[in-house]
Amino acid sequence: MMVVGLTGGIGSGKTTVANFFRELGVPVYIADDAGKRLMLTSEEIKKAVIELFGEKAYPTDAPDRNYIASQVFNDSAKLEALNRIIHPAVAADFQEWLSRQQAPYIIYEAAILFESGGHKKCDFTILVTAPHEEKLKRLQARDNSKIEEIEARMANQWSDEKKLKLADFQIENTDLSLTKSQVKELNEILLNSRKN
Template structure:
C-alpha cells in the first residue's frame, strides 16, 4: 500500500486538505493527534517524558501541555529529545494502523515530516502552502495567538521553499473551492502507477 505524506507549515491548512481526502474515501493518519494520544496512553512514552522534563510534565496521567510547550520551545535540545521519544512510538502505531486499512493509498499527515526525516518512509509527499497573511489570520482566529507567538513556532519548521525542494506535489490552499479541486485532481494522479506521477504537480 502506498503511503503519501501530507505536510505544510503551521496554519497552511493541512487538516482541511486531509478532510478532502477523507471525503474521497482515503484513510488519513494524523500523526500529531496520534502523538497527543500516545502522550496520554503509552506508559513508556509518559515515563520517558517525565524523565526528560520532570514531574511537572504531567498531572496524574494527563500531560501538562502548556508546561511541555514552554520547556521545549525554549530549548531546541529538549525539543529534539522529546521528538525522539514520541516519533518512534507514532511510527510503530502508524505501521499497525496501516495494516488495518483497505485502500489504494493512505495519507500520513505530519507537521514536521521533512524536519524529522519522515518523508523518507513515504512514496510521495504533498506540501500544503498558503500565503503568510492567510496563515497568520487562520492561526489568530483558531487559538488567539499573537503574531510574535506564531512566528516563534514557525521558526521550528522549515520554510516552504526548502520543503518544495523535496515535495512531489504542492496544494495551494488559499481558496476552499480551488483546494478541493486540487485534491480531486491529485487523487486521480495517485491512483495511477507511481511512474506516471511526474516530479511536481
C-alpha cells in the same frame, strides 16, 4: 500499499486538506493526533517525559501540554529529546494502523515530515502552502495567539521554499473550493500512478 505524505507549515491548512482526502474515501493517519493519544495511553512515554521535564509534565494522568510546550519552545535540545520519545512510538503505531488498511493509497499527515526525514518512507509527498499573512490570520483566529508567538513557532519549521524542493506535489490552500478541486485532481493522479 502506497504511502502519501502530507505536510505544511502551521496555519497552511493541512488538516483541511487531509479531511478532503477523507471525504474521497482515502484513509488518513494524523501523526500529531497519534502522538497526543500515545502521550495519554502509553506508560512508557509518560515515564520518559517525566524523566525529561519533571513531575510538572504530568500533574494528572494527562500531560500538561502547555507546560511541555513552554519547556521546548526555545530549547531545541529538549525538543529533540521529546521527539526521540514520541516519534518511534508514533512510527510503530502507524505501522500497526497501516497493516489494517485496505485502500489503493493512504495519507500520512505530519507537521515535520521533511524535518524528521519521514518523507523518505513515503512514495509521494504533498506540501500544503498558503501566503504568510493568511497563515497568521488563521492561527490568530484559531489559537488567539500573539503574532510574536506564531512567528517564533514558524521559525522552528522549515520554510515552504525549502520543503518545495523535496515535495512531489503542492496544494495552494487559499480558496476552499479550489483546494477541494486540487485534492480531487491529485486523487486521480495518485490512483492512476498505481496502474503504471
